[in-house]
Amino acid sequence: MPFEVKKRLGFGCMRLPLLEDKRVDLEKFSAMVDAFMAAGYNYFDTAHGYLDGESEPALRAALTSRYPREAYVLTNKLSTYHFEREEEIRPLFFSQLAATGVDHFDFYLMHAQDRTLYKKYRAAHAYETALALQREGYFRHFGISYHDGPELLREILTAYPEIEVVQIQLNYADYEDKAIRSREVYEVCREFGKDVIVMEPVKGGSLVKLPKEAMAVLSALGGTPASYALRFAAGLPGVRMVLSGMGDMAMVKENTALFEDPAPLTEAEREALSRVVEILRSRGTIACTACRYCTAGCPRGIDIPTLFACYNSKKMHGGWTPKYYYRIKTADSPKASDCIGCGACEGVCPQHLPIRALLSEVAALFE
Ligand code: SF4
Ligand code: SF4
Incomplete structure (x- = not known):
C-alpha cells in the first residue's frame, strides 16, 4: 500500500452509533476509536455526505482532535451530491479538510464512479482539480471508489494512471454475481497493478443476517458469518484494506480480533460458502444463466x-x-x-x- 497502515482492517465511518436526534453519539464513537487504535489499527474512511454530514465532524471530535496527525490514515472522497461545476470542487474540498479538522488527507477518492458519474466528473474536470490539489500537498494519494463493470474501470485506469488505489464492492456473494461482477472488476485492478480497498465485505450486513438454512451451514464450522465474509475478502491477493462500517463496540472488538490473524479460508470453508451462495440463490431467483442468446434479437436493446x-x-x-x-x-x-x-x-x-x-x-x- 502506498501509505503506512498497521493492519488491514479499515474503520468505515458511515454507520456510527447515533443519538435520538440523529447526531453521532460521540462518547460511544470516541470509545470505539480508542479501542480500534489501542488494538493497533489506524485507517479511517469517510465522505462528506455520510450520516447526513455528521461523519466528518464526528471524526474531528473523536479522532483528529485527540490523536497526533501521524497516528492515523484518513481517507475522504469527492461525492457527486455536493458539486455540479468545476469551480465548486476546491471550496468543497477545503470545507472537508475543515470539517474533519486536518490539513491534509492521506487519500482522496473520486466517489462511487459509474458510467453516469464518470461523465459528470470528466465534464467538471474533477480528476484534474483533485490531482492539482494533490500536487499542492493537500492529500497524499489519489484513488476512486467504483460501482460499475470491468470495461469502464479499464477505461478510467487507462485515462488516469495517477490512480493508486481502487475501492470496490467485493464479497463472496457478489464475487460471481452477473450484475455486480466483482471478480471481473477485481481482476482489472490486478491487471493494472492497483491496490484494492474492499467495501461491503458483508454486503451491507446481509451476509451477517443470513437465512436460517445458510446460517446452519456456517454454524457447523464454528465461526460467525461475518468472520467468513471478512476472511474471504482479506484473503484475495492485492486486497490491502478491508473496510467495515462499524456501528458499535461489539463490532470493533470482533473485527479487530479477527484481523489479528485473518487466516485464508480452508477448502471446507470455501465449500461451505459456495453452499451458502446456492441457498441465497434458491430464494425465488430467475434461472437465467446469462448466456445472452436473447439480447441480440431484442428490438429494444434490453440487457x-x-x-x-x-x-x-x-x-x-x-x-x-x-x-x-x-x-x-x-x-x-x-x-x-x-x-x-x-x-x-x-x-x-x-x-x-x-x-x-x-x-x-x-x-x-x-x-
Ligand atoms: S437466453 Fe437470455 S434469459 Fe435465457 S438464459 Fe440466456 S441470458 Fe438468460
Ligand atoms: S422487446 Fe421484450 S419481448 Fe421483445 S425481445 Fe426485447 S425483451 Fe423480449
Missing part, C-alpha cells in the same frame, strides 16, 4: 440477463444495493418496462424462461 441479475440479487439479499445497481444499469440503456412484448427473446432462450412476464416482475420490483 435482459443483467436486469435479471439485479432482480436475483434483491431476492437473495434484499437491501438497497440491487436497486442502486439497477438504476446504474438502466441510466443509459433500456429498462425492463421498455419491453414491447414481441417475444423474440423467448424463442431463443435455452432455459425456456417466460422472459416477458419476468421483465414485468423486474419492473414492478425496481421501477
